[in-house]
Amino acid sequence: NAGVMQNPRHLVRRRGQEARLRCSPMKGHSHVYWYRQLPEEGLKFMVYLQKENIIDESGMPKERFSAEFPKEGPSILRIQQVVRGDSAAYFCASSPNLQASDGQYFGPGTRLTVT
């Protein structure tokens, strides 16, 4: 049973470009969470999705950021017109349950560098 998969592992973008981060949850998990981690910081929640639905996007910046989890395929976190401040590690997690109550399974992360 493969764990949570994220790709790419490293992504370099110039200012103004778009970044697309992908996350495939564990088999049987229909709940996906995206977190952002700045250097020397803990993880900050961004968005929580179920298949085809955004449940909670309270942690996501209002502009330039969007997320989706289609019926088929991975969840995508999309950052348009990236800026240097978007440089961070982005982690995806999945869980089988309605909420994060019993723990989440994390992917290895995508490290985004904006030059």
Place this chain on the structure above:
Amino acid sequence: SQQGEEDPQALSIQEGENATMNCSYKTSINNLQWYRQNSGRGLVHLILIRSNEREKHSGRLRVTLDTSKKSSSLLITASRAADTASYFCATPRANLIFGKGTKLSVKP
């Protein structure tokens, strides 16, 4: 605002010693979870303690929870160099709310 705050921010010990990390939180919880993050890697779920539990063991890990003080501690006994990592406590809402972590360094 952050729900969990770990203390200390950094801890350096010798192999074989015990390491204790503390976590304080602000609101009521159903459970509290501890995670480990090796440098440059994702998080690994270590242990979950429910609000009606006071202590829980898993291998060399011992977690305590004091809901009256809104605090938890993680004890790693007989530490090894491989335990070097950052440790985070997290409390669940629909998502997990993480503290900034304790960076543990175990010297061989």
